[in-house]
Amino acid sequence: MSQGAADFEPAAPKDLAxxxxxxxxxxxxxxxxxxxxxxxxxxxRFALFPLIRRTTELKGSPVxxxxxxxxxxxxxxxxxxxxxxxxxxxxxxxxxxxVTKDSQGQLRVLSSICPHLGCTVPWNKEKNxxxxxxxxxxxxxxxxRVSGPSxxxxxxxxxxxxxxxxxxxxxxxxxxxxDKEVIG
Amino acid sequence: xxxxxxxxxxxxxxGLWGWLNRxxxxxxxxxxxxxEPIPGGARFAYVFGSGLLFIFISQVITGVFLALYYVxxxxxxxxxxxxxxxxxxxxxxxxxxxxYGASAMVVVLFLHLSxxxxxxxxxxxxxxxxxxxxxxxxxxxxxxxxxxxxxxDQRAYFATAVGTNxxxxxxxxxxxxxxxxxxxxxxxxxxxxxxxxxHVFLIPAFIFALVGSHxxxxxxxxxxxxxxxxxxxxxxxxxxFYPRQVLMDLSLTSLLIMGLGLLCFLAPMKLGPPANxxxxxxxxxxxxxxxxxxxxxxxxxxxxxxxxxxxxxxxxALGIVGLPFLDRRVERRPWKRPVAMVAYVFVVxxxxxxxxxxxxxxxHDPGVVQQLVKQNAEEEAYASxxxxxxxxxxxxxxxxxxxxxxxxxxxxxxxEGQFCNACHGDGGVGTAAAPPLVGINxxxxxxxLAELFKHPTAKMNAGSMPPVNxxxxxxxxxxxxxxxxx
Numbered sequence: 001m002s003q004g005a006a007d008f009e010p011a012a013p014k015d016l017a018x019x020x021x022x023x024x025x026x027x028x029x030x031x032x033x034x035x036x037x038x039x040x041x042x043x044x045r046f047a048l049f050p051l052i053r054r055t056t057e058l059k060g061s062p063v064x065x066x067x068x069x070x071x072x073x074x075x076x077x078x079x080x081x082x083x084x085x086x087x088x089x090x091x092x093x094x095x096x097x098x099v100t101k102d103s104q105g106q107l108r109v110l111s112s113i114c115p116h117l118g119c120t121v122p123w124n125k126e127k128n129x130x131x132x133x134x135x136x137x138x139x140x141x142x143x144x145r146v147s148g149p150s151x152x153x154x155x156x157x158x159x160x161x162x163x164x165x166x167x168x169x170x171x172x173x174x175x176x177x178x179d180k181e182v183i184g
Numbered sequence: 185x186x187x188x189x190x191x192x193x194x195x196x197x198x199g200l201w202g203w204l205n206r207x208x209x210x211x212x213x214x215x216x217x218x219x220e221p222i223p224g225g226a227r228f229a230y231v232f233g234s235g236l237l238f239i240f241i242s243q244v245i246t247g248v249f250l251a252l253y254y255v256x257x258x259x260x261x262x263x264x265x266x267x268x269x270x271x272x273x274x275x276x277x278x279x280x281x282x283x284y285g286a287s288a289m290v291v292v293l294f295l296h297l298s299x300x301x302x303x304x305x306x307x308x309x310x311x312x313x314x315x316x317x318x319x320x321x322x323x324x325x326x327x328x329x330x331x332x333x334x335x336x337d338q339r340a341y342f343a344t345a346v347g348t349n350x351x352x353x354x355x356x357x358x359x360x361x362x363x364x365x366x367x368x369x370x371x372x373x374x375x376x377x378x379x380x381x382x383h384v385f386l387i388p389a390f391i392f393a394l395v396g397s398h399x400x401x402x403x404x405x406x407x408x409x410x411x412x413x414x415x416x417x418x419x420x421x422x423x424x425f426y427p428r429q430v431l432m433d434l435s436l437t438s439l440l441i442m443g444l445g446l447l448c449f450l451a452p453m454k455l456g457p458p459a460n461x462x463x464x465x466x467x468x469x470x471x472x473x474x475x476x477x478x479x480x481x482x483x484x485x486x487x488x489x490x491x492x493x494x495x496x497x498x499x500x501a502l503g504i505v506g507l508p509f510l511d512r513r514v515e516r517r518p519w520k521r522p523v524a525m526v527a528y529v530f531v532v533x534x535x536x537x538x539x540x541x542x543x544x545x546x547x548h549d550p551g552v553v554q555q556l557v558k559q560n561a562e563e564e565a566y567a568s569x570x571x572x573x574x575x576x577x578x579x580x581x582x583x584x585x586x587x588x589x590x591x592x593x594x595x596x597x598x599x600e601g602q603f604c605n606a607c608h609g610d611g612g613v614g615t616a617a618a619p620p621l622v623g624i625n626x627x628x629x630x631x632x633l634a635e636l637f638k639h640p641t642a643k644m645n646a647g648s649m650p651p652v653n654x655x656x657x658x659x660x661x662x663x664x665x666x667x668x669x670x
Contacts, residue, residue, distance in 0.1 A: 021426070021427065024427050025426075025427075028427075028430070028431075028434070035438075035441070039441070041274075042274035042277050042278055043245065043246075043249055043274075043278070045273045045274040046249055046252070046272060046273060046274045046275060046278050047249060047252060048273075049271075049272045049273045049275075052273065053273070079600070085573055086573075086576075087253075087267070087573075088253070088260075088263050088264050088266075088267035088271070088571075088573055088574060089263070089573050089574045089575070089576050090573040090574070090575060090576065091575075091576040092575060093610070093611075094610060094611075095610065096600065096605070096610075117615070117616045117617060118615050118616055118617075119606045119607055119615055119616075119617050120603060120605050120606035120607075120609075120610070121606065122603040122606060132606070133603060133606050133607060133648070134606065134607055134616075134617040134648075135617075
């Protein structure tokens with residue numbers, strides 16, 4: 001076998017042939033690396049998709065027309081549908097929020113989840129306060145803390161107005177702490 | 185093997201390469217790989233083997249990446265493939281590369297087999313080499329068959345239903361084999377699991393092992409060379425694998441990369457609407473390389489089935505596998521092997537003829553044409569729709585309750601209006617303050633619930649659950665809602 005191989009080698013001096021062989025090898029090696037790098041571009045883009053694009057998101061949910069909230073004098077409850085996208089699936093759930101006004105008369109949307117231990121806080125018309133049925137935390141009409149075990153006021157939600165529609169971005173916040181802290 | 189050549193001049197003995205080489209012997213390995221002698225010199229006819237190796241590696245890589253998003257279950261498979269195709273960056277391209285790669289594999293495999301057959305390269309102590317190649321051929325077809333089902337769209341579902349049905353035509357054990365493949369009498373989520381396991385674990389493991397042995401046996405026997413070469417003791421002047429044969433092999437690889445890349449870019453693989461087993465109209469058609477078998481099976485039914493489904497295919501398969509034993513002559517020149525050549529032409533033309541016949545019949549049946557056009561249109565329509573995430577089961581429950589029973593729907597608004605959800609959570613899932621109500625219908629009847637609502641127990645009182653004072657109708661609605669929580 002080796003005899004045959006030697007016969008086929010060019011008659012040029014051996015080191016020259018060797019040099020040519022290794023030059024070609026370098027060229028081929030570099031070429032292969034280049035092609036492999038090129039081919040791995042779609043693979044990398046594919047694998048990094050969740051990092052490039054948000055794959056878990058909460059879309060803003062419509063609360064209602066801006067005009068119908070302009071004249072509110074006390075908090076009104078609205079049920080919003082929140083759509084939670086998680087990769088290729090989504091979860092739709094309903095959450096209660098309150099539309100109210102802050103001290104400057106600006107529209108404010110509150111989460112109905114008590115910052116104390118997570119019960120849903122009802123609006124008490126007679127007392128003109130939010131009173132949590134679980135442990136008696138009380139909040140003013142604009143959501144600020146009045147008394148009780150909660151360490152902070154009711155949580156305000158991010159709102160926006162699009163084409164006269166009030167939209168809100170629902171979020172959960174850590175309970176039993178004095179500062180609002182997003183948990184998802 | 186060529187000791188004089190390797191030990192004489194080693195220009196890379198210093199530096200990192202030298203360091204690595206002294207520890208791994210990489211240089212010798214590389215040389216023995218590249219310095220494989222080819223009697224009669226390099227030829228384009230010999231490029232198909234490494235072409236196959238390239239496609240196989242590409243299939244492994246794209247397959248592993250696709251598994252990043254794919255879920256093998258009847259309720260998620262289609263959504264996840266739609267996600268890959270429509271949402272994930274480069275997803276459509278990679279899936280196309282994997283799907284078209286399967287077709288390319290079959291094409292190049294056919295060329296590799298034909299070259300070996302026509303050149304008589306299976307002769308001269310190459311029985312095991314040929315045999316491992318035949319098994320690899322079967323494994324590649326099995327990969328194509330199992331992979332085809334995984335997207336779980338209409339096309340995949342019905343083609344596999346037909347494919348697994350064909351298996352049941354095998355006498356005695358056919359029905360059992362069909363059930364074994366499907367994981368039951370019908371196709372379903374267990375079928376996906378089985379096909380998935382076969383496609384990504386079992387068959388690839390066998391392919392890896394057999395590719396290894398195939399290459400090992402090839403190197404042991406040596407390259408057979410041209411048709412006028414002695415398969416036992418090559419006499420013609422040999423040329424080393426590197427550089428010319430390497431360059432020729434690389435030219436096929438480049439052609440494959442460009443061809444597949446262009447195809448995937450210009451005509452990406454489509455995903456049809458999700459499988460609907462209740463669709464009685466759907467006309468299943470297999471992938472093109474299965475058309476000949478598909479057409480062949482149409483001719484054999486009833487008592488004759490055993491001949492068409494078992495005897496003839498088994499005879500052909502045995503004839504192909506046993507070829508090196510049947511044909512012991514040293515003669516390799518095709519023109520001196522008329523029987524082998526006529527058999528080859530006959531088999532190839534039969535396969536092509538069967539495939540064309542199947543196409544012809546479809547085109548000349550107005551009913552079939554109409555349905556196939558409809559199916560294609562449905563596929564196009566689905567492909568052009570944006571990706572829609574799957575609704576998770578948790579949210580379905582809450583939504584369905586409001587739709588199903590008007591009484592329960594009224595009860596839901598009472599549940600929220602009375603702030604029952606304040607402590608028992610939205611949808612009665614429970615909170616820190618009060619237990620969940622989900623599944624309470626298994627513990628209490630509506631009458632018992634009404635009693636508990638009016639007269640809470642001591643434990644309920646301790647948890648500050650107030651008595652429910654509602655008009656009878658409202659109470660009924662509330663109970664209907666609470667009982668519906670699942």
